[in-house]
Amino acid sequence: MTGAGSPGTMVPPVTQGGRPIAQVRSGPQRGRAPRPRVMIHLVILAMMAVWLLPTAGLLINSFRTAADSSATGWWTALLPPYQFTLDNYAAVLNQSGLADAFINSLFISIPATIIPVVVAAFAAYAFAWMDFPYKNALFVVVIGLLVIPLQLTLIPVLRLFATFGIAGEFLAVWLAHTGYGLPFALYLLRNYMGGLPKEVFESAAIDGASPATAFFRLALPMSVPAIASLAIFQFLWTWNDLLVSLIYIGFNIENQPLTLKVANLVNSQGGGIHLLTAAAFVTMILPLIVFFGLQRFFVRGITGGAVKG
Amino acid sequence: MSDLVMAAVVVVGIPAALVGYILGVEFVLRIFPQQRRSKVRPWLWILPAGLFVFVFLIYPAIGTLIDSFKDRRSEDFVGLANYEYVFTNRDVIGAIGNNVLWLILFTALTVGFGLAIAILLDRVRYESAAKSVVFLPMAISFVAAGVIWSVVYAYDPPGSSQTGPLNAIVTGLGGNPVSWLRNGSTGTYALIVIGVWMWTGFCMVILSAGLKGISVELLEAARVDGANEWHVFRHIILPLLMPTIAVVSTTMIIIALKAFDIVYVTTNGNFGTDVLANRMYNELFNFSQFGRAAAIAIVLMLAITPILVANVRRFREQEAIR
Numbered sequence: 161m162t163g164a165g166s167p168g169t170m171v172p173p174v175t176q177g178g179r180p181i182a183q184v185r186s187g188p189q190r191g192r193a194p195r196p197r198v199m200i201h202l203v204i205l206a207m208m209a210v211w212l213l214p215t216a217g218l219l220i221n222s223f224r225t226a227a228d229s230s231a232t233g234w235w236t237a238l239l240p241p242y243q244f245t246l247d248n249y250a251a252v253l254n255q256s257g258l259a260d261a262f263i264n265s266l267f268i269s270i271p272a273t274i275i276p277v278v279v280a281a282f283a284a285y286a287f288a289w290m291d292f293p294y295k296n297a298l299f300v301v302v303i304g305l306l307v308i309p310l311q312l313t314l315i316p317v318l319r320l321f322a323t324f325g326i327a328g329e330f331l332a333v334w335l336a337h338t339g340y341g342l343p344f345a346l347y348l349l350r351n352y353m354g355g356l357p358k359e360v361f362e363s364a365a366i367d368g369a370s371p372a373t374a375f376f377r378l379a380l381p382m383s384v385p386a387i388a389s390l391a392i393f394q395f396l397w398t399w400n401d402l403l404v405s406l407i408y409i410g411f412n413i414e415n416q417p418l419t420l421k422v423a424n425l426v427n428s429q430g431g432g433i434h435l436l437t438a439a440a441f442v443t444m445i446l447p448l449i450v451f452f453g454l455q456r457f458f459v460r461g462i463t464g465g466a467v468k469g
Numbered sequence: 470m471s472d473l474v475m476a477a478v479v480v481v482g483i484p485a486a487l488v489g490y491i492l493g494v495e496f497v498l499r500i501f502p503q504q505r506r507s508k509v510r511p512w513l514w515i516l517p518a519g520l521f522v523f524v525f526l527i528y529p530a531i532g533t534l535i536d537s538f539k540d541r542r543s544e545d546f547v548g549l550a551n552y553e554y555v556f557t558n559r560d561v562i563g564a565i566g567n568n569v570l571w572l573i574l575f576t577a578l579t580v581g582f583g584l585a586i587a588i589l590l591d592r593v594r595y596e597s598a599a600k601s602v603v604f605l606p607m608a609i610s611f612v613a614a615g616v617i618w619s620v621v622y623a624y625d626p627p628g629s630s631q632t633g634p635l636n637a638i639v640t641g642l643g644g645n646p647v648s649w650l651r652n653g654s655t656g657t658y659a660l661i662v663i664g665v666w667m668w669t670g671f672c673m674v675i676l677s678a679g680l681k682g683i684s685v686e687l688l689e690a691a692r693v694d695g696a697n698e699w700h701v702f703r704h705i706i707l708p709l710l711m712p713t714i715a716v717v718s719t720t721m722i723i724i725a726l727k728a729f730d731i732v733y734v735t736t737n738g739n740f741g742t743d744v745l746a747n748r749m750y751n752e753l754f755n756f757s758q759f760g761r762a763a764a765i766a767i768v769l770m771l772a773i774t775p776i777l778v779a780n781v782r783r784f785r786e787q788e789a790i791r
Contacts, residue, residue, distance in 0.1 A: 208602050218617045233632045271483050278487040283518035292511035303784045305526050307777050309727050311766040316532030339525020372495045400610030402730045419612045423734050440616035444609045451608035
């Protein structure tokens, strides 16, 4: 995930002739494509290998001794005698301060996920179900802001943070991530909430439910799939972000997240490849758990425009 | 202790404050007469989002535009001097050239591989497992990816045992090891490969969803009429996927233009691999040239503007259909 801008993308609804993708048959027999030949399997297998091996190499090197990983390639470790060690992880977590940085990453990412999602949900509900002047014009501005490069905002925002004395603090990063993540969050949630059945809100209003009640009791629970995808995205984006922390946390060592710490390790050549690989894997653990645990939501978030209803 | 306080703020305080805002708004609205409430309410509901967007996107964008016409400390106006620098300095021009290379190669390869993989995997039973493998790099940071690939590209002097798989293959075939990253002729390509490895999964997922949306009967009918697989792809799948391909491509173009992390972590722009976003960072923090940094940011924005216009146009069309 790039550090410059949320994964915001405007994907058209992926349907053909009004048929939602979920109902389309998938699998090997789709459209009676000819049975795959051996060649196809081999090509796919080779591709999978290319995609997996770099990560496998990192993982294996992170469990090898300094002497081993600087002398021979990681693939030699696949043959006996086996000499794996956990020393690299102990070293990066304690001496390099990655244990603290892990906590910092959590302190940054959790609020930087909750705030934009909730703030966007309020506004998305207003855009979807309330009437006010210039509504469409304002939303066009949001669409335009989807592609703004972060770089365009760095200097003035940094000055602003310096003026208020919060440069280097978590608060600065929370606020910045919220501002940067909002256009995509608003776009996604407004599209989803706009697709909810009108009758539900009408009958709630007739029954005397206030807009706040309709929002918390109806709109939010019904939008859980979209909110979940969005939250996973925003969490991974803020967890993996380098640029925003680099600029707004910078040299305040106490508050540096994992990505910043590891980037500094790389640049200072601090320790050999055995430490860097372990450090890199520490940054990857949580994203990988999120990825494997919540892959369905993750994919749904990517096909953004397609999640309508 | 301070960690515990922070944890409490993070997990309890912030959500409570956010929910409290809307409840507070509804409470305040009671002072308005019944008819006015529904006129005031929407503005209060979008107010927090509006404030964030204004303070962190709109106001700084305008500020950067103004700074780009000022000197290194943003004090006096210097006309177009910063833009002159951007378009005449050899290093910055080199960075622009690399961005163009990124734009063309990164976009073509991510979309091309994404489409090819989506179509190939559509025909096999282990589609979803294979997709996960290609998609996995999307979940990790560019920093981690930089370390992963520094192992792949590792270079050891000729004659010694190669610790990087790529150079092990090269020397195994009798060649001399190449310093892939620290070398003007391969550096940028090596970085683009890392980007492609990370973003192909994104293209694959979206294109695959588009592919599943193509009517099965249509493909069947074409095959019954004797169309071979190439014709089915060329005359049915490709035209129907075109809108999706266009959207995915614009997303990749934006990522190519904004490329930063991967360059910063691996080479920091040395060895002829610099790109605009990294150059801007260096102008800002290493050279203290605020005016030049701002001008580079504006140039990036101008490069992205056509996509912005296209997005707005597409949104208007979608709304018209609604």
